[in-house]
Structures are given as C-alpha cells and as structure tokens.
C-alpha cells in the first residue's frame with residue numbers, strides 16, 4: 001500500500017471545479033477522458049504483461065475511461081474484452097463507447113473472467129452504496145489482478161462514508177488528483193498501490209499527501225538555542241514526558257528541558273523541577289512548550305497550562321491538555337499544535353462531522369490551531385484549511401509511547417520558528433520515516449535511540 005508523496009488531493013466537487021477551469025483554458029472534457037483512458041491503457045498493458053484483460057464499464061464517465069482504454073489496448077494488440085453494467089449515460093461515455101469497435105458483453109454472473117480486471121464501473125460520481133447483487137457478482141473476480149480506475153468502485157471518493165468496495169484493487173490509478181478515499185480509513189487499504197495519472201488538470205494544492213522525508217541540516221552558523229529550545233512539562237507519569245524530551249532532541253531541537261526529578265533517558269536533556277522549571281517560561285529563547293504526555297487532567301495541569309498560555313510560548317498540546325486548553329485557544333494568538341488520537345478528538349470536537357479530513361479541518365478552524373488527528377491515517381489540518389494526509393504511515397507505530405514521541409518531535413519542529421502547519425507536517429514525516437527505518441519489532445524508545 002502506498003500513495004505518491006506531495007500529491008494533490010481533491011474532493012469530487014473540487015475535481016469538477018478543476019475540470020471546469022481546465023475546460024475554460026481550452027482543454028475539453030473529451031480530451032481529459034482521452035488522457036485518462038490512455039493512462040489506464042498504459043498501466044493495464046504493463047500489469048497484464050501480455051495476458052488477456054477484461055474491462056468492466058459503468059454508465060458514467062468512469063466507464064467512459066474504460067472504453068477509451070479498451071480501444072487503445074486493442075490498438076496495441078492486447079486481447080481485451082469489455083463488459084458493461086448498463087449503457088453509457090453521459091455524452092462523453094457514449095462517445096467513448098461508440099469509438100470502441102469491439103463487442104460489449106453484459107456484466108452478468110456467468111461472464112468469463114480474465115487474468116487482469118480493469119474496474120471502470122464507478123468513480124467520483126457514486127452517490128449510494130453498490131447493490132448487494134452487483135457486489136456479489138464483483139466478488140467473483142477477487143482472485144484476479146485488479147486495476148481500479150480513479151477509485152475502486154463502491155467507495156465514496158470524498159471519504160465521508162465507510163462503504164468498502166467489493167473488489168479491493170492491487171493498483172488504483174487516480175486521475176488528475178488523489179481523492180480523500182485513497183488516504184483515509186477504511187477505504188485506503190482497498191486501493192492497494194495508488195498511483196497518480198496527471199491528466200492535465202490544474203489541481204488546487206491546499207490538500208496534499210505527505211512530502212518525501214528530508215533531513216533538515218542546521219544552518220552553518222547554528223548554535224544550540226538557534227536550533228530551538230523546547231520545554232517538556234511532566235506530570236506523574238514522567239516516563240511519557242521523558243520520551244517526548246528525547247524525541248525533541250532527536251528531531252533536532254538544540255536544547256531540551258524536562259520537568260522532573262529523575263534522570264532523563266539522554267544525558268543531554270536538562271532536568272529541572274519546581275520554580276526552576278516554571279521560570280523557564282519567561283525565557284524568550286524558548287521556542288515551544290510541550291504539555292500533555294503523561295499528564296492527567298487536574299489542577300496541576302491547569303496551572304501549568306495557564307502559565308504557558310499567559311507566556312504566549314508556542315504550544316504542543318497532547319492528551320488531557322487538549323480539552324483543558326481548548327476554551328482558551330479561540331483567540332488564535334498563540335502558535336499551537338494539538339495532537340489528539342481518535343478518542344481524544346471525539347471528546348474535544350464532538351460536533352465535527354464528515355470525513356476525517358472534514359473533521360480535522362473543522363477542529364483546526366474552531367481551535368485556531370494546527371490539529372494532528374492521529375491514527376493509521378493521520379491527517380494534519382491548519383486553521384486556514386490546508387490539509388496534509390499521511391497515509392500509509394507505518395503500522396509499527398501502533399505501540400505505546402509513540403504519541404509521546406510525536407509530541408516531542410512537534411516541539412522540536414515548532415521551536416525552529418516558522419509556520420506551525422509546516423512544523424506539524426515535518427514532525428509527522430519524521431515520525432513515520434523513523435518508524436519505517438526501524439520497522440519490525442519497533443518500541444517507542446527505538447524512535448529516539450538513534451539519529452535519523
């Protein structure tokens with residue numbers, strides 16, 4: 001499972017706007033369909049490697065892409081068959097159907113299969129779940145190699161319904177841009193390897209996938225304070241805050257101070273408690289204050305938060321610190337990153353609806369903060385609507401303590417200065433890159449054990 005890095009993501013409505021803008025610029029929708037069908041034909045040709053191909057065409061333009069691909073594959077000498085669920089219903093699909101000069105079989109229970117199935121039944125136009133009988137019929141192709149056109153048929157491309165496609169794809173060829181369903185659970189795994197066919201649409205870039213990981217090299221004249229100074233508050237579970245502190249250091253902070261009275265996991269971490277730690281908040285060199293890991297709700301948390309908010313220090317808020325701080329964030333005058341997992345998110349933002357992307361965006365706007373909505377399909381949202389989707393992450397991150405590590409990495413990235421959204425995206429990228437580097441058997445401590 002994979003998605004291309006730094007790729008645009010569009011909803012169906014945004015896709016239609018982009019299509020319309022492309023049409024105004026002089027590229028017809030017919031041209032776009034021809035490019036889409038050509039991209040499908042190219043990839044199907046590679047996947048089939050000479051074996052016969054069966055293309056399943058639906059009634060809309062997704063089916064139109066299928067007819068174009070069929071014509072192009074036949075012209076290349078491939079043994080290609082077409083089966084239609086229903087006659088074409090759009091002018092573009094009718095034209096594509098008319099340009100296909102081979103037979104069109106009916107998609108029924110007894111249709112002969114082929115080694116490669118191209119799923120061109122439904123794309124972004126699907127408005128309701130597939131009928132049960134169609135789903136059952138499609139499941140008969142499950143053992144075959146499946147290439148999905150744009151999205152596996154049956155998913156809600158905007159990611160706002162959890163309909164699973166009857167036929168999971170080995171490869172999904174996204175047309176013009178990725179769609180939310182490619183990067184959100186539960187549909188993303190059913191897309192298999194997701195590729196992007198750039199068909200010439202000028203896609204808005206406010207929603208994107210994670211950029212490729214980079215190694216931020218310190219400036220030639222860097223010193224420890226210029227690289228960022230991070231304070232990590234510690235509640236009764238000092239181990240969690242200690243992990244955050246080690247992560248902040250590993251993720252590039254130049255100076256990390258941890259609240260507590262126990263030795264830190266790395267000797268370079270300064271450990272302080274009481275007034276000595278509290279006074280640090282007045283230090284103008286402090287670039288970020290991390291609070292929440294290992295810190296349950298209560299008076300101690302509230303007092304630490306109040307001091308941090310009053311100091312206007314950039315904040316990373318995790319766990320119980322999120323709901324405790326929320327009423328004080330709506331002025332938007334502090335640079336803040338919130339890092340809720342699903343349960344924390346639901347409690348903090350019970351009114352948010354729609355896809356995970358919609359909910360993350362609504363939460364960021366409400367809290368006037370950057371929100372990292374964690375999970376296997378982590379979504380980062382900015383208050384101005386920007387989104388970065390981090391699917392597929394690393395499943396090895398599903399272990400205790402990795403959230404504390406992410407909070408510390410956010411502290412390091414935020415303390416560098418700059419845009420908190422970019423900082424959050426960099427922290428999520430660092431976290432995933434570390435996890436992929438370590439791989440099997442990872443425990444949270446491994447993420448901070450060696451430089452990336």
Ligand SMILES: NC(=O)C1=CN([C@@H]2O[C@H](COP(=O)(O)OP(=O)(O)OC[C@H]3O[C@@H](n4cnc5c(N)ncnc54)[C@H](O)[C@@H]3O)[C@@H](O)[C@H]2O)[C@H](O)CC1
Pocket residue numbers: 015016019029032033034036037058059060061062063064065089090121122123124125126127128129130131149150151175176201
């Ligand atoms: N984005 C682009 O620039 C291009 C995209 N192309 C492809 O076009 C599809 C979207 O096409 P559209 O005609 O809007 O919708 P669909 O083909 O996905 O299907 C709509 C079709 O299906 C009917 N329908 C909806 N839900 C169901 C259901 N559950 N059961 C049965 N029938 C259903 C609906 O009434 C319509 O008739 C996009 O994904 C790309 O593949 C073009 O290539 C041009 C460039």
Ligand SMILES: [K+]
Pocket residue numbers: 062119120121122123148149150151152153
């Ligand atoms: K499809």
